[in-house]
Amino acid sequence: MSDNTNKSYVLKPGTLLDIQNLSMRFGGLTAVNNLSFDIKENEIFGLIGPNGAGKTTVFNCITQFYKDKDGIIIFNNKKNEIINLNDIHVEKIIKEGLVRTFQNVELIKDLSVIDNLLIGAHTLFKSDFIGHIFRSKRASEEETFYKAKALEILKFMKIDYLKDQYVAGQPYGILKKIGIARTLMSNPKLIILDEPAAGLNETETTELSKLMIQIKENYKCSILLVEHDMGFVMGVCDRICAINFGKFLALGTPDYIKRHPDVQEAYLGRDDE
Amino acid sequence: MKKVLSYFNKITIYIKDSFRRMVSAVKTDAMYRRFVYLFVGLNVILLLSELDIMNYSTVSLYAYIIIFTIVALGLNILLGFSGLMSLGTAGFVGFGAYGVVYFETLGFPYEISSLITIVIATFIGLAVGLFSLKVEGVYLAISTLAVGEIFSQIFKRVTWFTNAYGGVHYKYPTLLGFIELDRNMTYIFLSFVMVVMMVVMYHLTKSKTGRALLAMSRSNSSAQAMGVSISKYRLFSFVVAILYATIGGILYASFYRYVQPLDWNLMLTLLILAMVVVGGMKSIFGTFLGVFIIYGIPKLYLEDLFSSVSGVAYLFSGILIIVVVMFYPYGMIHVTHDIKKLYNKYKIHKQNKLKAGDGDE
Ligand SMILES: Nc1ncnc2c1ncn2[C@@H]1O[C@H](COP(=O)(O)OP(=O)(O)OP(=O)(O)O)[C@@H](O)[C@H]1O
Numbered sequence A: 001m002s003d004n005t006n007k008s009y010v011l012k013p014g015t016l017l018d019i020q021n022l023s024m025r026f027g028g029l030t031a032v033n034n035l036s037f038d039i040k041e042n043e044i045f046g047l048i049g050p051n052g053a054g055k056t057t058v059f060n061c062i063t064q065f066y067k068d069k070d071g072i073i074i075f076n077n078k079k080n081e082i083i084n085l086n087d088i089h090v091e092k093i094i095k096e097g098l099v100r101t102f103q104n105v106e107l108i109k110d111l112s113v114i115d116n117l118l119i120g121a122h123t124l125f126k127s128d129f130i131g132h133i134f135r136s137k138r139a140s141e142e143e144t145f146y147k148a149k150a151l152e153i154l155k156f157m158k159i160d161y162l163k164d165q166y167v168a169g170q171p172y173g174i175l176k177k178i179g180i181a182r183t184l185m186s187n188p189k190l191i192i193l194d195e196p197a198a199g200l201n202e203t204e205t206t207e208l209s210k211l212m213i214q215i216k217e218n219y220k221c222s223i224l225l226v227e228h229d230m231g232f233v234m235g236v237c238d239r240i241c242a243i244n245f246g247k248f249l250a251l252g253t254p255d256y257i258k259r260h261p262d263v264q265e266a267y268l269g270r271d272d273e
Numbered sequence B: 001m002k003k004v005l006s007y008f009n010k011i012t013i014y015i016k017d018s019f020r021r022m023v024s025a026v027k028t029d030a031m032y033r034r035f036v037y038l039f040v041g042l043n044v045i046l047l048l049s050e051l052d053i054m055n056y057s058t059v060s061l062y063a064y065i066i067i068f069t070i071v072a073l074g075l076n077i078l079l080g081f082s083g084l085m086s087l088g089t090a091g092f093v094g095f096g097a098y099g100v101v102y103f104e105t106l107g108f109p110y111e112i113s114s115l116i117t118i119v120i121a122t123f124i125g126l127a128v129g130l131f132s133l134k135v136e137g138v139y140l141a142i143s144t145l146a147v148g149e150i151f152s153q154i155f156k157r158v159t160w161f162t163n164a165y166g167g168v169h170y171k172y173p174t175l176l177g178f179i180e181l182d183r184n185m186t187y188i189f190l191s192f193v194m195v196v197m198m199v200v201m202y203h204l205t206k207s208k209t210g211r212a213l214l215a216m217s218r219s220n221s222s223a224q225a226m227g228v229s230i231s232k233y234r235l236f237s238f239v240v241a242i243l244y245a246t247i248g249g250i251l252y253a254s255f256y257r258y259v260q261p262l263d264w265n266l267m268l269t270l271l272i273l274a275m276v277v278v279g280g281m282k283s284i285f286g287t288f289l290g291v292f293i294i295y296g297i298p299k300l301y302l303e304d305l306f307s308s309v310s311g312v313a314y315l316f317s318g319i320l321i322i323v324v325v326m327f328y329p330y331g332m333i334h335v336t337h338d339i340k341k342l343y344n345k346y347k348i349h350k351q352n353k354l355k356a357g358d359g360d361e
């Protein structure tokens, strides 16, 4: 505890994120209770649990929206340094190679699709506001460069025909896609998705499953996702961690989780309601 | 000293380079063309008044519109882009006006006096911005109101700075120490500065900076997750808004050559706010339109018509705000979009009719 500043952390080779003994309390309510799990490199990892289980809270802890929490969150960042995310300010998390979406898509409605993507590259821009005021050579080159990159991502997601349209008025499925496209702008090592399939119809969900795997392969990153659609989760995830009331239930392959008695109980209990 | 000179050199090269690229972009970017048209249009008014086709006083009215367009542009960055509120705008305009006069009486040339005023305003802006990190929403609006009130007390009481109720007199600016401007030249100078401030806003808002401001105003947490520093961009937008207001004030003193303490009150701030809302949030030309509607129309047309009824201008802007907020939340500038849309619809309709006619044959 004393040498907090120069503490060096370790990660097993091949591990990207290691959450150790994470707890988070809201007043008397323990939303996350001594939870531990790890995510490997190039893995799609699912975090499941009934409503109010604490999944979003876990996400907010990892991405440092909550400060007063217990436990450590070790991450192998973009520079291949092993760091504790708790030492990083919430606004700097994306620089380390970790980017997230929100449960309710948070896009800028009165900007075009491509401009929304450019916000995802905010930290990659090197020009400052003086450069912007004069629209310096460097600033405009940068703008062109990242626009091309955004277009490439939109093409990859097959929504490039929308690039100059406003986000406002787009159907929900498209908004979700734009949200995911935006995360890809920052060259992430880990993408955190909060309920990516919520509100999507069946075809859209199937498409999303394919997209998840394509992202993992093309962009060489890991994905951590929360989702209630069990078909989707079981189909797309390499490993799954189930929690209930903030507590760890089980961790393993989709088959293992499906058969696990504690998980079945947690979900059946909910079905009875 | 050498270092300063080399730095200065760099900046000039930077500006030249930037200007060259802008000129070459005039062909491809319609916005630049519109800036040129606006500049020309404003100066045609000057020409018309010289030819006695328009009233002599009309120029003075357009100078006011120019000045308050600059001020309202600053508020538009703060309100429209960053989603922040300030009710201290008039205070900063007043500060700019008094500041440039005061520093020139101390013996500084016009440019240096303006620069000192701007630098001081920047620091005040930083202070207000820092304070804004601690308060939200209505409380922020009330605190900025207090800042405006402090200014208005200073204008009335601090005699060495403002000569209290006597006001201060000034003269048309002398640029670079030897170019003495007259009324018409000052007007051209004003319209030039306004267009420059518009270009600055255009560049800023269509960049990483502008997107960050928008991201912040729509959702703090989403912006933070994208790496946008809330404190940095809040400070930035307050400083920019205050700079625009101060520059507006400096130009006010330069054109009207008299500054008096009672003009810089909450009423003026609210009128500037109305200009932004009525014209169009986030819109550069909308802001100009807003100033024209709120200030120009009452002065040009209504006050002659209703000279017996006092306060008709305020009534007009009050009603307009309600109408705009209810029916045109994006501002009057969007009327043109809607007209275009209607026209396109009409065209398509006509084409379809023609096609249907072809089918009949
Ligand atoms: N800011 C907060 N203040 C107080 N309590 C909170 C807060 N955020 C979450 N909670 C509580 O913590 C618990 C876990 O919430 P959380 O949002 O993490 O659940 P979840 O697993 O994401 O649920 P869902 O599947 O419905 O999204 C809930 O009981 C919730 O009411």
Ligand SMILES: [Mg+2]
Residues within 6 Å of the ligand: A055, A056, A057, A103, A194
């Ligand atoms: Mg949730």
